[in-house]
Amino acid sequence: MGAPYRSDCDYEVIVVGAGPAGAVAARVAAEHGARVLLLEGRPEVGRPIQCTGLLSVRGLEASGASPDVIVREIRGVIAYGPGGERLVLEKPETHAYVIDRDRFDWDLVERAVRAGVEVRLKSPAVELNRSPTLQELYVRSNGHKERIRARVVIGADGPRSVIARAAGLPSPEKTIIGVQATISYKPPREDYVEVWLSHAIAPNFFAWAVPAGPGTARVGLGTDDPKRAKALFDRWIARQFPGCDILGFQSGSIPIGPSSQTVTDGVLLVGDAAGQAKPTSGGGIYTGTSCARIAGEVAARAALSGDASEAALGEYERRWREAFEGELRLGLLAHRIFGRLRDPEIARLLEAAGDPRIVRVLCELGDIDYPGRAVRKIVESPSLLAKLLQAAPRRMEIYLPLLQEHL
Ligand SMILES: Cc1cc2nc3c(=O)[nH]c(=O)nc-3n(C[C@H](O)[C@H](O)[C@H](O)COP(=O)(O)OP(=O)(O)OC[C@H]3O[C@@H](n4cnc5c(N)ncnc54)[C@H](O)[C@@H]3O)c2cc1C
Numbered sequence: 001m002g003a004p005y006r007s008d009c010d011y012e013v014i015v016v017g018a019g020p021a022g023a024v025a026a027r028v029a030a031e032h033g034a035r036v037l038l039l040e041g042r043p044e045v046g047r048p049i050q051c052t053g054l055l056s057v058r059g060l061e062a063s064g065a066s067p068d069v070i071v072r073e074i075r076g077v078i079a080y081g082p083g084g085e086r087l088v089l090e091k092p093e094t095h096a097y098v099i100d101r102d103r104f105d106w107d108l109v110e111r112a113v114r115a116g117v118e119v120r121l122k123s124p125a126v127e128l129n130r131s132p133t134l135q136e137l138y139v140r141s142n143g144h145k146e147r148i149r150a151r152v153v154i155g156a157d158g159p160r161s162v163i164a165r166a167a168g169l170p171s172p173e174k175t176i177i178g179v180q181a182t183i184s185y186k187p188p189r190e191d192y193v194e195v196w197l198s199h200a201i202a203p204n205f206f207a208w209a210v211p212a213g214p215g216t217a218r219v220g221l222g223t224d225d226p227k228r229a230k231a232l233f234d235r236w237i238a239r240q241f242p243g244c245d246i247l248g249f250q251s252g253s254i255p256i257g258p259s260s261q262t263v264t265d266g267v268l269l270v271g272d273a274a275g276q277a278k279p280t281s282g283g284g285i286y287t288g289t290s291c292a293r294i295a296g297e298v299a300a301r302a303a304l305s306g307d308a309s310e311a312a313l314g315e316y317e318r319r320w321r322e323a324f325e326g327e328l329r330l331g332l333l334a335h336r337i338f339g340r341l342r343d344p345e346i347a348r349l350l351e352a353a354g355d356p357r358i359v360r361v362l363c364e365l366g367d368i369d370y371p372g373r374a375v376r377k378i379v380e381s382p383s384l385l386a387k388l389l390q391a392a393p394r395r396m397e398i399y400l401p402l403l404q405e406h407l
Contacts, residue, residue: 011037011118012303013296014137014150016125016163018045020063021271021288021295022156023108027064028296029154030115034303037148038109038117039139041124041157046105050252051285052180052210052218053101054193056369059286060097062293065107072098072211075191081350082198082343089362090192096368098210098218108289128153128166128267132309135266151303152313153267154295159253161273167264172275173257173332176205176282179233180220184245187211196221197338197346201236203228204339205282216247222254222282224339254282257332258325263317266308270295276324279331280371287328287369291320330372330406337399341392348391355387376407 076090155163277284
């Protein structure tokens with residue numbers, strides 16, 4: 001199948017970036033018969049950690065990682081409003097896990113290696129020459145620039161994707177900055193996460209506390225205001241968790257709003273490089289690894305057939321958009337509507353959402369991977385919708401038709 005083309009390239013598929021999306025894409029491409037190289041710019045997989053590690057039960061299964069990475073089981077959420085309003089939602093069973101993120105990344109890379117993938121650390125990709133049949137990737141390695149040739153390159157190189165830029169592919173729509181610390185904190189429930197919804201705390205996003213090891217939690221906030229992110233975080237930590245010990249600090253970017261094009265001749269993008277994180281939560285592991293399975297399969301098939309043109313790789317774009325784009329676009333709209341609400345309106349909405357009928361819908365259909373399912377049920381019920389509309393009548397009237405269009 002691929003034999004006539006093997007002589008002029010070193011690998012069928014090169015995956016740039018050994019995060020969760022890259023490791024899964026590389027493994028699946030190898031399982032489909034391709035010779036695969038996985039390149040990581042940093043000296044270690046999974047470090048530094050830039051993640052809270054909250055992953056749905058479905059997400060862990062879909063990634064293929066071992067359950068050994070689970071730190072905690074989560075089945076509920078406490079949402080706090082700007083004026084101390086409180087909404088508690090819970091599932092009868094475990095809905096999500098808190099995972100050890102660097103072990104998780106390692107586990108996925110080890111699985112890729114077992115499938116036959118070659119891994120190189122400390123090897124950042126710096127340049128790319130493309131064509132519909134052969135890609136020349138330049139990698140900095142031990143102070144030298146080395147050329148490696150492959151049929152297809154998968155850009156899984158995260159928020160500041162070198163591959164997206166080199167291939168002339170567009171960026172995701174916007175970036176959220178996440179600032180987080182692991183602190184000493186005993187949460188009210190070890191199987192609940194806490195979220196704070198207030199623009200005064202976290203403009204245009206939210207703040208969180210997620211139980212981690214015994215007596216510790218990962219607490220942080222996201223915002224689309226990069227200049228103020230750290231100052232907002234410091235102020236919030238001092239007020240919300242006075243006297244806590246800060247055991248570790250992390251920050252990172254979360255691109256949201258999928259890129260308008262993720263495939264071109266010889267290249268496809270996956271994970272954060274493609275803007276596949278969920279705009280409502282910033283969670284990118286489930287969507288990124290799910291899209292990566294499609295990317296690995298399509299890339300291997302195209303590479304082995306010798307046709308790496310945009311037309312051949314376009315199957316990836318069609319399939320991942322069919323699976324996730326509706327939910328990601330709805331999430332982006334919800335993110336924008338939230339950004340337009342003032343804090344008193346958020347407070348009233350949270351109070352209105354405490355109506356037992358709404359709580360029932362949120363508990364039954366609430367899903368961190370598919371938040372649109374609960375939103376759809378509420379918007380389709382005139383009495384539940386009327387209850388929420390009272391909280392912010394003018395704004396909801398403007399945005400409701402848009403929301404209905406997306407559902
Ligand atoms: C504070 C914070 C909290 C988060 N919490 C959660 C959460 O709880 N749950 C969740 O699902 N998501 C969360 N996310 C998002 C999640 O971390 C990302 O969506 C996810 O890591 C994306 O995976 P990826 O493989 O696409 O990219 P990444 O994990 O960013 O991996 C990209 C890899 O590419 C490497 N790389 C970059 N450039 C090059 C290059 N030129 N050459 C070679 N290698 C390169 C990088 O070193 C990195 O290892 C959070 C993000 C932040 C910032």
